[in-house]
Amino acid sequence: MLKLIPQPQKIELLSEKTYSVKQISPGNSLLGTEAIEDFISFCKLNQSANNNIVFYEDSSLEDEEYILETGEIIAITSNSASGQLYALQTLKQIIFQCEYNIPHIRITDKPAHKFRGFMLDVGRYFFKIEDVKKIINRMVLHKLNVLHLHLTEDQGWRIEINKCPLLTQKGSIRKKTNFNHKPHGGFYTKEDIKEIVDYAHAFCIKVMPEFDIPGHSRAAISCYNDLTCFPRNLPVADHWGVKHDVLCIGKESTMEFVYNVLDEFFEMFPDEYIHIGGDEVPKHRWDLCPACTAKRKALGLKTSDELQFWFMNQIKDYCKQHGKQAFMWSWELENDTALDTDLGFTKCGDMDTKERPFIDTSTKAYYIDLPYGYISLKDSADHKIFSGNALGVEGTLWTEYVPDMKKADMMSFPRTGCISETGWNGICSWDSFSEKLDFYYSFLDKNNIRYARPNKANPNPIRAKLSVLLFERRQLAWEGLHNIFDDKKIEKIAKNNK
Numbered sequence: 001m002l003k004l005i006p007q008p009q010k011i012e013l014l015s016e017k018t019y020s021v022k023q024i025s026p027g028n029s030l031l032g033t034e035a036i037e038d039f040i041s042f043c044k045l046n047q048s049a050n051n052n053i054v055f056y057e058d059s060s061l062e063d064e065e066y067i068l069e070t071g072e073i074i075a076i077t078s079n080s081a082s083g084q085l086y087a088l089q090t091l092k093q094i095i096f097q098c099e100y101n102i103p104h105i106r107i108t109d110k111p112a113h114k115f116r117g118f119m120l121d122v123g124r125y126f127f128k129i130e131d132v133k134k135i136i137n138r139m140v141l142h143k144l145n146v147l148h149l150h151l152t153e154d155q156g157w158r159i160e161i162n163k164c165p166l167l168t169q170k171g172s173i174r175k176k177t178n179f180n181h182k183p184h185g186g187f188y189t190k191e192d193i194k195e196i197v198d199y200a201h202a203f204c205i206k207v208m209p210e211f212d213i214p215g216h217s218r219a220a221i222s223c224y225n226d227l228t229c230f231p232r233n234l235p236v237a238d239h240w241g242v243k244h245d246v247l248c249i250g251k252e253s254t255m256e257f258v259y260n261v262l263d264e265f266f267e268m269f270p271d272e273y274i275h276i277g278g279d280e281v282p283k284h285r286w287d288l289c290p291a292c293t294a295k296r297k298a299l300g301l302k303t304s305d306e307l308q309f310w311f312m313n314q315i316k317d318y319c320k321q322h323g324k325q326a327f328m329w330s331w332e333l334e335n336d337t338a339l340d341t342d343l344g345f346t347k348c349g350d351m352d353t354k355e356r357p358f359i360d361t362s363t364k365a366y367y368i369d370l371p372y373g374y375i376s377l378k379d380s381a382d383h384k385i386f387s388g389n390a391l392g393v394e395g396t397l398w399t400e401y402v403p404d405m406k407k408a409d410m411m412s413f414p415r416t417g418c419i420s421e422t423g424w425n426g427i428c429s430w431d432s433f434s435e436k437l438d439f440y441y442s443f444l445d446k447n448n449i450r451y452a453r454p455n456k457a458n459p460n461p462i463r464a465k466l467s468v469l470l471f472e473r474r475q476l477a478w479e480g481l482h483n484i485f486d487d488k489k490i491e492k493i494a495k496n497n498k
Helices: 033-043 081-098 129-141 190-202 218-223 252-268 284-288 290-298 304-321 377-382 405-412 415-425 430-434 437-446 461-477 480-497
Strands: 010-020 053-057 066-069 074-078 101-109 115-121 146-150 206-213 273-277 325-329 344-347 358-360 390-397
Touching: 033 081, 033 129, 033 190, 066 081, 074 081, 081 101, 081 129, 081 437, 115 129, 115 415, 129 146, 129 190, 129 405, 146 273, 190 206, 190 252, 206 252, 252 273, 252 304, 273 304, 284 290, 284 304, 284 480, 290 304, 304 325, 344 390, 377 415, 377 430, 390 405, 390 415, 405 415, 415 430
Parallel strands: 053 074, 115 146, 115 390, 146 206, 206 273, 273 325, 325 344, 344 358, 358 390
Antiparallel strands: 010 101, 066 074, 066 101
16 A cells, blocks of 8 residues: 555556556656756656656646556646646655555545645744755645745844845844854845745745734834834844834834835745734834824724734735735734735634635644644644635744754654645544654655654653753743833833823
């Protein structure tokens, strides 16, 4: 019995025959050279004089659907380059598992969900282009099709914006990280972004950039002080945690800044998705700010929460005018009906989203930066997609404690296998996934991908508790006491300005 991740929709055994694959040569396809060379490199076989993988087009098939039939000639039928790509990924696993002696089978396969994503936070720790490409390569193996890049943060601005050069000149560098004394920096030029996007597109992956607003904006505010309600010389944040200085959305100049940044995002990222943040926005400054108070009154709004709803709707509309589907992080506020229903959510909890489009990014299953004591492999496997208008799923890798690819792999795998299975089939379970785990580990080894061993991925109670206790040390780096004193300082400034 073949063990494949994600599991195909239908596998038929056509006969008891097997076919030895000693050479490989794909024929003409819709794929570019990168995808074909990736497949040939994986197989490590000489190319045959005659094509033994033949691609056929069938317009009746759905996008991403494929039919793979093995024999003397391997036939791949699809209606798109992505269908051909996914057939080759399945074939990789078959060839590897069967040691080049493949069974006579027909696989008919297509995904249950159109959005199967992986989020990489490069705001906290910058990942070089080579590492982003490695992430893309890992996504391809798992038939994931959207790379979500979290590009702007309190602790670093990571993308070149021509109209606002200080964002990278100053905002991309923090003096230290928590209690160490090492500067950390880095950003992507527009040429870098084009290289990343082109590479992703070569493997049928779309790129969804994130411009996190109006919170998580300290790096931008450090460059342009007037973006906040009470302008001060603030540095790029060098500790983790929620910062209380956010964008002042009562100022027209702030709105102009946001639109200018978005305009350049639209130029760099041609795919239809964009993320606009929206989570963890303390309202302390807005409640004291004359500009925000005046804006709220002019709009007939009662609370600062309602002011944020207005802002998110405005930004969503601007994105929509440019052909983009905007998403924001979901969070529990009583009056979320004020958010337009065409503003999508990356949905972290099982809350009522009023049938709006959403991507399941469950904090209890898919926040893969969290230790396995919080989210075990079994938790990821057994998670059922939230009810409602789900577009798909996303593995979410925040990087406060993930500084490099070694750590990224250890936290992402094997959990990404479960996310892949759920995104492709609509469901996964530990009972079925565990039966394929030995094969999956060997396949990850074949692709030089690090991973957490079973005793770490599904820790016993003592090991789980220990991993949680070690992780909770992060609370020491969250500057909670600093925020309290800083809030008092702003209250005094606001009082003196009256």
